Amino acid sequence: QVQLQESGPGLVKPSQTLSLTCTVSGGSISSGDYYWSWIRQPPGKGLEWIGYIYYSGSTYYNPSLKSRVTISVDTSKNQFSLKLSSVTAADTAVYYCARAMIAINLFDYWGQGTLVTVSS
């Protein structure tokens, strides 16, 4: 059973960089069948896709966030990470990591989510 777990600071100051890591267990991040994704959900609002990464390092980002987002992968640790720069209060959200099956747009395994608040 694949499990994903987000980790990182729950509080980030405005203008700083938000950094989160997702640790994958029960399966290899190097499997060629999946993208590894970040999705967020502001309090009381809907889901927003941030981007995903293939184990080789290829990335795809939400155009609206692309200038501020970097997703990276560490296959040796079975982890992938999110960096979001120049954050504002609008970036306050629950951040989820998820596994996406290539080419058919489905997110089949999700982490429990972690709330990141942007505040001074």
Added chain:
Amino acid sequence: QSALTQPASVSGSPGQSITISCTGTSSDVGGYNYVSWYQQHPGKAPKLMIYEVSNRPSGVSNRFSGSKSGNTASLTISGLQAEDEADYYCSSYTSSSAVVFGGGTKLTVL
């Protein structure tokens, strides 16, 4: 990219059927059969309910079904049960090799 359009809320009584629509464009919903639906209970992560427009993952009740016509996809829940009360989100692959979600629909079981 703009979010897919869903009704903010729908409601139904136990045993009834409801349908949630998800409207996009020819660059997403209308252009690909890669529409998926997710159920989210309060404080929980979303759960995959439908993928590739109408396929159900193992373990999902056959009361859940999906369809698509043109730029609009739909999720139908038949035989409504109290535990179906949740938020539902549609999602589509896009021509930009990206993913877009709908704004979400709150289902109330009366």
